[in-house]
Amino acid sequence: MITPLTVPLNERVEFASQAYIDQMAFFLAGRTTVSTSLRYSVRLLDPPRHLPGASGFTISFGSQGTTVDAKPDPTADVYQEMDYGAALWLSSIIHQDNHESAARREQEYRRLFSIPPEPGQLPRDVQALLIALKDYMAVRTVNNPDIDHRIDQFGLRKHMENFDTTGYTVFEDAFSADYADQLRSEAAINHRGREEGASFRATMLLKRGSIWEEAALHPWILTAADYLLGRGNLLYQSDTIVKTTGQETHPGLHSDYAASRIPEPFPDFCILTVAVWAIDDFMREHGPTVIRPGSYLERRQVPPGTTQDGTTTIEMKQGSIAMWNGASWHGSIPRTAPGKRTSLHNTYCRNFVRPLEGYQDIDTAVINRNPPVFSTLCGLDDAFGKSGNDGADFERLKYAAEAGFGHREPLPGWNTDPGGNRE
Numbered sequence: 001m002i003t004p005l006t007v008p009l010n011e012r013v014e015f016a017s018q019a020y021i022d023q024m025a026f027f028l029a030g031r032t033t034v035s036t037s038l039r040y041s042v043r044l045l046d047p048p049r050h051l052p053g054a055s056g057f058t059i060s061f062g063s064q065g066t067t068v069d070a071k072p073d074p075t076a077d078v079y080q081e082m083d084y085g086a087a088l089w090l091s092s093i094i095h096q097d098n099h100e101s102a103a104r105r106e107q108e109y110r111r112l113f114s115i116p117p118e119p120g121q122l123p124r125d126v127q128a129l130l131i132a133l134k135d136y137m138a139v140r141t142v143n144n145p146d147i148d149h150r151i152d153q154f155g156l157r158k159h160m161e162n163f164d165t166t167g168y169t170v171f172e173d174a175f176s177a178d179y180a181d182q183l184r185s186e187a188a189i190n191h192r193g194r195e196e197g198a199s200f201r202a203t204m205l206l207k208r209g210s211i212w213e214e215a216a217l218h219p220w221i222l223t224a225a226d227y228l229l230g231r232g233n234l235l236y237q238s239d240t241i242v243k244t245t246g247q248e249t250h251p252g253l254h255s256d257y258a259a260s261r262i263p264e265p266f267p268d269f270c271i272l273t274v275a276v277w278a279i280d281d282f283m284r285e286h287g288p289t290v291i292r293p294g295s296y297l298e299r300r301q302v303p304p305g306t307t308q309d310g311t312t313t314i315e316m317k318q319g320s321i322a323m324w325n326g327a328s329w330h331g332s333i334p335r336t337a338p339g340k341r342t343s344l345h346n347t348y349c350r351n352f353v354r355p356l357e358g359y360q361d362i363d364t365a366v367i368n369r370n371p372p373v374f375s376t377l378c379g380l381d382d383a384f385g386k387s388g389n390d391g392a393d394f395e396r397l398k399y400a401a402e403a404g405f406g407h408r409e410p411l412p413g414w415n416t417d418p419g420g421n422r423e
């Protein structure tokens, strides 16, 4: 059964758009008042071109009710300035029934975007209402559809150029050591009981706990996935590998297109991409990945018997993420050091590709604790597979059309309708 969406597609809004402010006002109108009067304001720096008015908002909490204004106010009791993209990700966190994960997300996003902790402590009832408002908005807020804007705001341009030349890149310092430790412990649980060296993969991670959901949504990686695959891409596979001393998990070379039977010559656009998280160091002795730079331009499967000659070793430190065009020829070398290498492999594919792992039946509770981009990754937003006896799912078809039919540039009209753009 395909998991139904609890928030209808037409309630989704872009962060800080007029439609977003309207949704906030709608939520606040029905709420009880708080005992303290307090104004809370955020100024958004460098909003995307199609939302020139998205400069921030001010929420006025008070005994007569709570209201929201679509303008930042530096004289507010709590006032913060941050980049549009950073604020969008902070506002994507859902707290309800998800406290541990919410705290971890907040920590990782603040670290990634260098945002200091929120100033001061809010009164209890104000804090509770603010969290309820944030949660209500987070499940309705789509990712910024302007991929170029995200690339520049996150400082990722050089990485995208790497995809266009060598076909791969390494994002350094992409997650904290603390998060790495938690990922390793969770991975160990999933790998427990397996014969040493026999089965090195644990799969279907989106059905194994919220820590993996967080990882699948990494803001830099989703930006790179959108760059390579277009918006609306899907999670193809999410798995961990635990590699032991002497183990050879990927001898020779392969392309990640193999399982999907992509005919040769491969298309000149990318079909799928894998992001490999170095939960432990990936230095030579740890058995890292090797890749042949530029091999995605071959546009064919690796001929049988091809050796690892001419490859580059992707050496990286814990906290780095390597990512490549899935048409690239790559493998890995055996681990010589004692101990284990734990890594997370999140693969994303184009909207029309059939993923290796199925998430269309994922628990509603999982959908409800994540922003809309998560249900997109699970394949729940698009129209595929949702025709019934009465015809197609026109709501989803309309939604797909609003996202553009694979257009690289925003569709005409985007600049004139600041509230209407949806992923």
Ligand SMILES: O=C(O)CCC(=O)C(=O)O
Pocket: 241, 249, 250, 256, 274, 276, 287, 288, 289, 290, 330, 331, 332, 343, 345
């Ligand atoms: O584990 C490695 O080093 C390589 C894994 C691999 O081939 C992949 O994730 O596509």
Ligand SMILES: [Fe+2]
Pocket: 254, 255, 256, 330
């Ligand atoms: Fe691979």
